[in-house]
Every structure is written in structure tokens, then in C-alpha cells.
Amino acid sequence: MLGQLQRIGKALMLPIAVLPVAGLLLRLGQPDTLNIAFMAAAGNAVFNFLPILFAIGIAVGLAKENHGLAGLAGFISFEILSYGSQAINSHNDLSYLGAIVAGLLTGWMFNAFSRVKAKWLDVMGGGRGLAVVLIALVSVVLAIVFGYVWPFVQDAFNALGHWLGETGAIGAGFYGLFNRLLIPFGLHHVINTYIWFVYGNYHGVTGDLNRFFAGDPTAGGYMAGFFPIMMFGLPGAALAMILAAKPERRKAVAGVLGSAAFTAFLTGVTEPIEFSFMFLAPVLFVVHAILTGISMFVVYTLGIRDGFTFSAGLIDYILNRNHATHGWWLIPIGLAFGVIYFVVFYFSIKIFNIKTPGREDEGAETAGMGGFILDEYQSGHDEAAAASVVSTAPGSGSGAMAPGSPMAQKAFGFVQALGGAENILEVEACTTRLRLNLADMEKVNEAQLKQLGASGMMKLNQHSAQVVVGTIADMLVDEMKPFLQ
Amino acid sequence: MQTKEGVQAQPKNVSLVRMAILMGVVILVAAILYWIGLPGALNVPFLVSVGYAVLSNYAAVLAIGIAVAMAKENQGAAGLAAFLGYEVIIQGATAISKGIDAGDKSAFVLVAGLIAGVLAGTLYNRFYKTQLPAWLGFFGGRRFVPLVTAFASLFIALLLGHTWH
Numbered sequence: 001m002l003g004q005l006q007r008i009g010k011a012l013m014l015p016i017a018v019l020p021v022a023g024l025l026l027r028l029g030q031p032d033t034l035n036i037a038f039m040a041a042a043g044n045a046v047f048n049f050l051p052i053l054f055a056i057g058i059a060v061g062l063a064k065e066n067h068g069l070a071g072l073a074g075f076i077s078f079e080i081l082s083y084g085s086q087a088i089n090s091h092n093d094l095s096y097l098g099a100i101v102a103g104l105l106t107g108w109m110f111n112a113f114s115r116v117k118a119k120w121l122d123v124m125g126g127g128r129g130l131a132v133v134l135i136a137l138v139s140v141v142l143a144i145v146f147g148y149v150w151p152f153v154q155d156a157f158n159a160l161g162h163w164l165g166e167t168g169a170i171g172a173g174f175y176g177l178f179n180r181l182l183i184p185f186g187l188h189h190v191i192n193t194y195i196w197f198v199y200g201n202y203h204g205v206t207g208d209l210n211r212f213f214a215g216d217p218t219a220g221g222y223m224a225g226f227f228p229i230m231m232f233g234l235p236g237a238a239l240a241m242i243l244a245a246k247p248e249r250r251k252a253v254a255g256v257l258g259s260a261a262f263t264a265f266l267t268g269v270t271e272p273i274e275f276s277f278m279f280l281a282p283v284l285f286v287v288h289a290i291l292t293g294i295s296m297f298v299v300y301t302l303g304i305r306d307g308f309t310f311s312a313g314l315i316d317y318i319l320n321r322n323h324a325t326h327g328w329w330l331i332p333i334g335l336a337f338g339v340i341y342f343v344v345f346y347f348s349i350k351i352f353n354i355k356t357p358g359r360e361d362e363g364a365e366t367a368g369m370g371g372f373i374l375d376e377y378q379s380g381h382d383e384a385a386a387a388s389v390v391s392t393a394p395g396s397g398s399g400a401m402a403p404g405s406p407m408a409q410k411a412f413g414f415v416q417a418l419g420g421a422e423n424i425l426e427v428e429a430c431t432t433r434l435r436l437n438l439a440d441m442e443k444v445n446e447a448q449l450k451q452l453g454a455s456g457m458m459k460l461n462q463h464s465a466q467v468v469v470g471t472i473a474d475m476l477v478d479e480m481k482p483f484l485q
Numbered sequence: 486m487q488t489k490e491g492v493q494a495q496p497k498n499v500s501l502v503r504m505a506i507l508m509g510v511v512i513l514v515a516a517i518l519y520w521i522g523l524p525g526a527l528n529v530p531f532l533v534s535v536g537y538a539v540l541s542n543y544a545a546v547l548a549i550g551i552a553v554a555m556a557k558e559n560q561g562a563a564g565l566a567a568f569l570g571y572e573v574i575i576q577g578a579t580a581i582s583k584g585i586d587a588g589d590k591s592a593f594v595l596v597a598g599l600i601a602g603v604l605a606g607t608l609y610n611r612f613y614k615t616q617l618p619a620w621l622g623f624f625g626g627r628r629f630v631p632l633v634t635a636f637a638s639l640f641i642a643l644l645l646g647h648t649w650h
Contacts, residue, residue: 013628014561017623017624020624021631021632037580038642040580041576041577041580042638045572045576046569049568053568056549056561056565057561059561060561060565061561068499068549068552068554068556068560070561071549071553071561071565072546072550075545075546075549080538080539083535088531123503125504129506129510133507133510133514136511137514144531267621472622474626474627475616475625
């Protein structure tokens with residue numbers, strides 16, 4: 001169950017990565033910025049067709065090897081379901097929910113159907129080609145089901161939306177809390193998708209994010225509260241960690257956490273800071289989640305509304321300033337949160353002697369968890385170290401020919417550290433993590449993983465695990481694949 | 486995976502020719518559903534609708550198909566980028582020149598589909614390994630492709646918007 005949900009969370013990443021394009025084009029094109037009408041029109045187009053991008057992206061994300069034919073099938077399936085269900089009941093509007101369902105069904109069907117092997121199928125791409133045709137036909141049948149069932153689904157989600165609307169600021173607070181608590185599992189995208197793309201209705205536009213950009217003055221209540229946390233709160237925590245580091249290591253830590261703080265402030269990408277203490281001090285992470293909830297609650301209560309297409313950083317703050325309601329209030333509130341984070345983190349680290357970066361015991365450089373964040377940042381630059389690990393590793397026996405590029409060497413090292421090719425049943429990348437399905441968890445050499453630049457490892461059960469490697473995850477997996485065959 | 490039967494039965498990559506045949510089959514199936522639903526045949530409006538769902542989007546299907554066939558290992562990110570580029574071209578160009586007919590059967594959507602497909606496929610192969618600075622790391626690799634394609638399509642839209650008649 002958790003595994004399936006995580007796959008869905010991961011599959012949502014590709015379409016979500018497209019959003020900033022829409023936001024940039026729309027906002028830069030609008031009259032209050034550069035005033036280029038055709039750019040705004042193109043940005044608007046992306047917003048209008050987001051459901052289709054979800055259908056394609058989710059299907060691709062779930063499909064084995066992210067095969068493109070699954071995307072084609074997802075598109076066709078969604079169009080058939082939309083047109084077909086509307087032919088039965090003209091009030092049906094599949095929108096995001098329908099697109100997600102279409103994407104999920106397509107992804108699963110694609111993996112099942114594409115196993116079919118037959119010589120005569122080769123002319124149209126083999127089993128995968130057959131899968132596209134079969135998915136289209138199944139979608140025709142499903143369109144009938146959707147036609148009759150969808151009104152009830154729509155009603156249920158409208159009721160959920162009404163209920164959430166009535167909880168007001170409290171609902172926003174709990175959303176903020178769970179949004180952060182789900183980050184370690186990568187599941188926050190699942191609830192984000194409902195809130196940002198489905199919740200509420202403004203002239204036919206649904207979702208807090210979409211409505212905000214369509215000019216709904218009430219929208220943005222589920223995004224505004226992130227600005228104080230991401231622009232000021234977490235940088236405050238980073239400053240606390242820098243000052244709490246040992247004097248002789250402070251400079252190195254400042255270099256890394258300083259740039260992580262700057263990244264959070266500028267773009268709203270907070271994972272580098274969050275991962276630096278998530279594993280070391282889970283309690284602090286829970287405190288961070290609670291503070292996020294409080295920020296959402298306070299900001300919502302004060303009637304502040306602001307939004308983003310990427311994340312709550314300075315770039316989105318400036319870009320969307322004219323859409324925001326009382327947007328400037330976020331700055332003083334943010335400064336207050338910055339102070340709160342700094343105080344909470346600094347004294348927690350000192351009092352409970354938490355081994356945040358730069359506080360590791362002597363000689364525990366490679367084994368200590370505090371070094372993780374450093375490694376996450378250096379990943380990509382420490383090929384020499386990776387290469388040396390590979391050469392000293394107790395080779396898996398098989399003709400260990402020296403792989404070419406630095407990333408390939410790193411990948412080779414990971415394959416070995418994870419117990420060799422035969423131990424890795426499945427590996428996938430998700431933003432900053434490797435999702436693994438392993439034959440034998442015992443064969444994993446965690447110390448070696450850390451030496452290679454991994455920031456942490458989460459064992460979900462006897463076979464599935466996640467290894468945090470930083471933003472290189474996607475490319476690392478690509479380079480690992482050749483060694484697994 | 487590397488067993489003999491696997492190699493025999495499953496072609497490693499879907500080439501442009503195979504993709505063309507597959508798209509032909511899909512369009513044909515849709516056309517058959519459409520025809521048998523027409524008043525002259527079985528008279529089932531539902532079938533006309535589902536057939537029309539695919540037929541009216543044939544240019545988008547083309548864009549996705551071409552991009553996927555061109556992309557290394559037929560990666561799906563190229564298909565997503567192609568659809569994105571297709572819409573950016575159409576919406577951008579029609580915003581510049583209201584006179585452009587971008588209806589289902591227009592030559593314009595066909596051209597937009599072809600360009601978007603080739604553009605996304607080419608850009609995928611060029612950029613799918615792009616490494617960005619750490620603070621933009623999320624948008625590196627395959628996720629960079631839709632972004633590049635969208636901006637490239639904007640220029641195509643600008644060009645077509647001023648030249649298409």
C-alpha cells in the first residue's frame with residue numbers, strides 16, 4: 001500500500017515540474033510585468049491543459065522504464081474518458097481527478113499488457129504497441145462506467161471541499177502540518193495535488209493554485225503560509241546549525257548550509273536543509289512540521305493570500321506580488337518565524353547535543369550522520385572519492401572493468417554498495433532519493449553508501465528501502481541501469 | 486531480461502516506422518468506432534463521441550508519437566514535452582494573429598503537431614542529461630526537457646504567428 005502510494009507520489013513529479021513554466025509565462029506575459037500577450041496566452045494554455053499533462057505524466061511515471069508509449073496511451077485514454085463520459089452525462093467534468101485516474105489506470109494496464117510477446121506485433125512496437133490499442137479499447141468501456149459513476153465522485157469531492165472550506169484556518173493549519181510530515185515518505189504531493197488542483201471552484205477553475213492564478217481573491221490560503229517558513233524559518237534553522245557547529249568546522253558548514261539557506265530563500269526548495277536534520281533529530285522535524293502548521297493557520301486567519309507555481313521562495317513572491325492579498329505582511333511574519341526557528345534549533349542542538357553538520361565526534365567523519373548534508377552538496381564533485389571507494393570495495397567478482405564517466409563510476413560504486421547487481425531487484429529515482437527493492441537487506445554496505453555521498457537510508461521493510469542521494473538521483477539511476485543487466 | 490526469448494519478441498526501441506504504423510492502427514480503430522456510431526450505421530452517439538475524442542486530437546497524438554519515437558529509449562518525458570510544445574505553439578500563435586484557423590481539421594494544427602514532435606524529440610536527446618547548479622537541481626535531467634521545449638515552442642509560436650496565413 002505504502003509502496004503503491006509512493007509510486008503515485010513519484011509519478012506526480014513530472015507534471016508538477018512543468019508548472020513553473022506555466023507560471024513564468026503567464027506572469028511575465030501579463031500587463032503588470034512584461035505585457036507580452038502571446039506569452040501570457042501560452043502560459044494560460046499550460047494551465048488549461050494541466051489535466052492532460054497529469055494524465056500523460058502519471059502514466060509515464062508508473063510505466064516500466066518510463067516508456068513514452070504509456071504517455072501516448074494516457075493521453076488517448078483521458079480524451080476517450082472525457083468525451084465518452086460527457087456523451088452520457090453532459091455535466092461530467094473529469095478534470096484533474098479524472099486525469100489522475102486515467103493516468104493510474106493507464107500505467108497499470110500498460111505494465112500488464114506490454115508483457116505480451118508475439119512476432120506479428122513487432123511492426124507496431126511489440127507488446128507496448130498492443131498495450132496502447134488495448135488501453136484505448138478498455139477506456140471506451142470505462143467511459144461508460146465513468147459516465148454513470150462520475151456524478152457521485154464529483155459530489156463526494158465537492159462535499160470534501162465544502163467541509164475543508166468550513167474548517168477554514170484550522171484546515172489550512174492541519175494541511176501545513178501533514179504536508180511536512182509526509183515529506184520523508186515523499187507522499188506530500190498526493191495531498192498537495194488535491195488542495196492545489198481540485199479544491200474549490202472559481203468560474204470553473206478548480207484548485208487553490210489554479211484559482212489563485214485565475215484571479216480568485218479567496219484563493220492562496222493553502223500556499224501563503226509556506227512563505228514565512230521557506231523564506232525565513234528554515235534559513236533561521238540553517239543559521240542555528242552553522243553557529244552550533246564546532247569552530248574549526250564552521251566555515252565548511254557555513255559554505256554548504258549557507259547556500260542551502262539561500263536556495264530556500266530564493267526558490268523555496270527546502271529539502272537540502274530539511275534532510276540535514278530529518279534523520280539526526282526527528283523531533284526537530286516534527287517541531288518544524290508543527291511550526292509550518294502554525295504559520296499556515298496564522299496567515300490564513302489574518303486573511304493573507306499568496307501563491308506560487310514552484311515553491312514559496314523570493315522568485316514566486318516577487319512574480320506574484322500583484323495577485324497577492326496583503327502579501328507584504330508575509331515579510332514581518334516571516335522574520336518572526338526566522339527568529340523562532342533560530343532560537344528553537346540553536347538551543348535544542350546545544351542542550352540535547354544533536355550531531356548536526358559540523359558537530360560530529362572526531363574520527364567519525366565518514367560514519368557520522370552529520371556529514372550527510374555536506375555530501376549531498378558535494379555529490380557530483382567528489383568523483384575522486386567515489387572512484388577510490390569503488391577500487392577499494394570488495395569487488396563483486398565479476399570483471400569490474402573501469403566505467404567511463406565520473407557519474408558512471410559513482411553508479412558502479414552504488415551498485416556494489418547495495419550488494420551487487422543480483423541483489424538489486426528494482427531501482428527508481430524520486431527527486432533526491434533512490435527507491436529500492438532489494439533481495440537481501442543484509443548485503444547493503446551503509447558505510448560505503450555514505451562514503452559515496454548518500455545522505456541517509458530508510459528501510460521501509462525487509463525488501464524496500466530508500467537512499468537519499470541528492471538531486472543527482474535521476475542521473476545516478478540512469479547510470480546504474482547498465483550495471484544491472 | 487537478457488534471455489534469448491526477450492530479445493526476440495520485444496523490439497528494444499519503437500522506431501519512427503513502427504510508431505507510424507501504431508498511430509495508424511489507433512486512428513483506424515477510432516475511425517471505425519466513429520463510423521459505426523453514425524446515424525447511418527448503428528446510430529450510437531456515444532461511439533461517435535469516443536471516436537471523435539481521438540480523431541479530433543490526431544495532431545497531438547502525432548506530436549507525442551513522433552517525440553517518443555525519436556527520444557533515446559522512447560522516454561515518456563519527450564511525449565509530455567511534445568504535448569506541452571504543441572499547445573504553446575497553437576495558443577501562442579493564435580494570440581498573435583486571430584486570423585489563424587486552429588480547428589481540428591486545419592492545416593495549422595497538423596504543422597504545429599509535426600514541429601512540436603520533432604522539436605521535443607530533438608531537444609530530449611540533446612538535454613536529457615543536463616546538470617543544473619544545486620539550487621535548480623530539481624529541474625535537471627529529464628525534467629529539463631519540457632522546460633526547454635516550452636520556451637523553444639514560444640519562439641515557433643512567435644514565428645508562425647507572424648507568418649502563417
